[in-house]
Amino acid sequence: MNLTLKVWRQENAQARGRLETYEAREISEHMSFLEMLDVVNEDLIKQGLEPIHFDHDCREGICGMCSLVINGIPHGKEKATTTCQLHMRHFKDGETITIEPFRAKAFPVIKDLVVDRSAFDRIMAAGGFTSINVGGAPDANAIPIPKADADKAMDAAACIGCGACVAACKNASAMLFVGAKVSQFALLPQGRVEREKRVRAMVAQMDKERFGACTNQYECEAVCPKEISVEMIARMNREYFRAAVKPQASAKAVGA
């Protein structure tokens, strides 16, 4: 099939970006979306032009590195699918496809379709862990965990940290991402030890990174390639409320 692409090009973080038009010729329906871009890029390089920069690595939908807003939807319109797992059979011959970066104040563009998502890492460093050192862990079966809780924790932990939730939200809220991590730990006995400290620290960092607040539109859940439920946001709100009404035990930095 042949396609017309309108692609966001931007030399670097400071430059002004613009949409440029490219033709993608003789594309097989079995290609993934990124393989289609590989073909376009090989042509560009052969012509001595700079390829379209985009983030990608595992190409099997798990590393969370690929992004792209395809025809206005983060990761494209297929449900529960990352861009790297989106196949060209879902497009029609002759179609025009618009490709833009994830857009949010907290995700500045680095180049073309590549954005800086390190705000997520800073939220994790603020509290996304259990404060245990190697060596002291009790036997793994010492604390039985109800299967239902373990399964729910796994549903939360499935988040790949791609940031599509932020890109889809009109407020650029990161509450699905943060809610998933808070929920994972709140559901497990190992994580409950620090639940108040954690939710306070992660939410504070989230605000500091200038992510917006949730206004219950559920766009995040709709685009999430791992189908993380907005229940995570509800649980985070409960955890946050719980922490707010509990007196703060220590002012010490979380993790110390």
Added chain:
Amino acid sequence: MALESKTPSGPIEQKWSKHKFDMKLINPANKRKYSAIVVGTGLAGASAAASMAELGYRVKAFCFQDSPRRAHSISAQGGINAAKNYQNDGDSVYRLFYDTVKGGDFRSREANVYRLAEVSVNIIDQCVAQGVPFAREYGGLLDNRSFGGAQVSRTFYARGQTGQQLLLGAYSSLSRQIGLGQVAVYPRTEMLDVVLIDGHAKGIVIRDVVTGQISSHAADAVVLATGGCANAFYLSTMGLAANVSAAYRCYKRGAFFANPCFTQIHPTCIPHTGEFQSKLTLMSESLRNDGRIWVPKNKGDKRPANEIPENERDYYLERKYPSFGNLSPRDISSRSAKEVCDEGRGVGPSGYGVYLDFRDAIKRLGKEVIAARYGNLFDMYQRITDENPYEVPMRIYPASHYAMGGLWVDYNLMSTIPGLFVLGEANFSDHGANRLGASALMQGLADGYFIIPYTIGNYFAGVGAKNISPDRSEFKAAEKEVADHIKKLLSIGGKQTPDMFHRRLGKIMWELCGMARSEQGLTKALQEIPRIREEFWKDARVVGGADQMNMSLETAYRVADFLEFAEVMCVDALDRSESCGAHFRVEHQTAEGEALRNDDQYAYVAAWAFKGVGQRPELHKEPLQFEYLKLATRSYK
């Protein structure tokens, strides 16, 4: 140079405990005087960085991804082994040790493997304490499954995303140390050289892939955890950016490369579909617990799978290996798939595929049970192939997956360059000639959480804190070499993209240094690889500049290294004139077509020293002694 494995003396069960006692300690107040650089933030790197920081060492962690959480360990699906014997089915540290040495076809170091089995139980404890949501039974205890090549259920798993969950666990520990200021993290940076001062590794040269800036970082030791080299085959199950460059640059600076030809071909991947393909996708081996592998009995049988009657199907693994059947080790399963396809009995459009059929399991257990076990894998398969595996059998074919070989390390995980430690897939030490399923995650975390924190302290105590400045001339000289190399790449001005060369190299490696190797084929590969390399330096086209984000340049320097490294793989494969594990030399097979080892001549680790590009590397042998396990012919019949 004599290779000293530094394996401690004494009975195998006591070696590690004894060694931990014998190693020197650094008192807690002095630990902050020492610094370590960790390159790579996968399971081995993230766990090493976190646990060294917990002890009080100052750590700098580097990765080329945009976040340490995205290292390729994340793609591991099936599980992690540990000798917990929670299932009461006869597992033990000794059995895991035995299975791993046997599975590796007696080409690994006994003492290392024993230690791996010994610490495996601590890994699971550590991960559960981190909040890793492993699968559980209704009573609340951890669930296990059996996995390729094992007759006990010792594999812990988190749906089909075990690697992801373990990595996120290690990343969360690392994040905690970053928050505490104990680790400084440098994402989107690529290590392009290691710097030696007075013969010891004391730092690295990196390129910031956003700005293109080249800079140096110094420390008291360098820990390399940069993964494997399977992308030498171009198409593999690795992430696209996975490369051999960091390890290869260390090799060029004096680290020996051990058993580079031992590369694992994973039996269950989605078959190749076309020239445009950028990678091969693995379907977890756990599928082999319930799926049955078969091809039609008759050549060229093009009927749809469901129309082929039972008596015209050949369940070849069950037929050839009745006691292990579909769970036979990876090398044996891969080779058997190749054999039936070479006979003309392969399925799918290319004829290079075999069926992995869940019909009987669905009949026996119901669709719901199968969906609960493998739902996400089935969805992934359908997304890629547009076929529904609940209704038609999956098609699978082997693909390049894992490097058992890697930089040579001693028992302390230190390479032949003092102060350069190598962990995880990047080293060679534990899997011999073939890795068992669910053992890669185990090894990465064993090295990072439980071994390096001890052995690096011993090294530090021996050499003392040096507080070296990255402004020293050795660093400046290395920076200049890196900058010149980049300039050279940018000025070739040819017509072909680096990927075009990579694809050509991959084809040669897959055909001549893949599942079946011969003297003739390898000799041919050794003639063709230098030709492609020469052509690369004349006709490659690398666009853009050095001082900017430039993915064309990144690909180019990785491909340039693969074009040199592939030759070392072929030299090793040619030199090892025996078949063992994943290394199958067609000249050495039994009448039934099984691998034929030659223990009298080849029971050694082949460690290669760099002698110049295009020059034959120099072979150093580390003889392997088997004091506990008897060298035996593997039999999975």
